[in-house]
């Protein structure tokens with residue numbers, strides 16, 4: 161298993177006009193995460209306080225047309241090949257189907273996915289598929305409705321399970337599940353969550369809890385590490401995945417004796433963002449719901465594309481600004497650096 165693999169030799173120069181979203185360390189971003197809203201209908205304790213947050217004023221949020229234009233610039237001029245819609249909760253964005261359809265009409269056609277809490281997905285899965293969405297990641301941290309309510313401050317567990325089933329029926333596959341484990345809350349559920357995923361043909365990904373909560377309560381000593389997660393899955397006898405991880409954030413393992421919905425060997429993934437960072441292979445660029453480019457989840461700076469859009473900039477000028485934003489991407493997220501500062505925006509306003 162590879163440990164930290166940060167690029168160390170910066171090249172000289174600057175973002176190349178007409179080129180892709182390259183940075184000084186030789187990485188090229190091709191995977192765009194688009195946050196469609198900072199609002200959410202759950203209140204996951206590791207993400208935002210029960211009372212919610214001060215939401216972004218509507219006029220600051222990009223319009224559907226502005227989102228569509230920026231995705232077009234990213235795909236047609238900057239080499240983006242994958243677009244993931246996220247938030248906040250992307251399913252509550254009114255224009256979602258229209259935005260997905262516009263992205264699906266681009267050439268070359270990007271791969272399209274959504275990260276969602278699954279509420280409303282039962283109803284939206286088929287229209288999303290018809291609009292051109294390829295697949296979904298659904299967040300589910302527990303199999304217990306009572307724990308779900310404790311964790312999210314909402315009694316919507318059944319809706320999430322229905323959303324998962326609806327996604328599979330609509331062909332939004334592979335359906336992936338994102339799970340964050342917290343010590344003393346749900347860290348006893350890893351084996352059961354994996355069994356649930358295997359039995360339903362979903363692909364489970366555990367994500368290490370990151371310092372991106374609005375409450376700034378994250379504590380490294382309290383987080384459930386990738387090593388602890390793998391230890392709790394030991395009874396499954398996981399085997400190293402022979403397929404290369406590439407730029408994917410998850411390290412994956414094969415689960416002997418199980419196949420996935422496509423009849424392939426079943427896998428489970430662990431995204432060790434904190435203890436096993438993968439910054440050296442990062443290929444992501446992020447667009448917030450108010451039109452700011454972030455070159456890293458943990459970036460403390462942003463580049464304003466909304467101002468350019470609304471100021472009448474051409475597509476070429478927008479593309480150049482995006483390239484410049486990515487050129488400044490740091491080698492690593494720096495969580496282990498004593499000078500690390502949690503970004504001002506919480507995960508819900510960045511787009512996870």
Ligand code: SAM
Pocket residue numbers: 200206207246247248249250275276277297298299338339340367368369370371372373507508511512
């Ligand atoms: N609302 C959607 C959802 O629940 O999937 C999309 C946005 S949510 C911010 C995206 C993912 O980020 C979810 O899987 C959530 O569990 C995860 N997440 C949120 N805060 C996190 C944190 N502090 N550390 C790790 N993952 C986090």
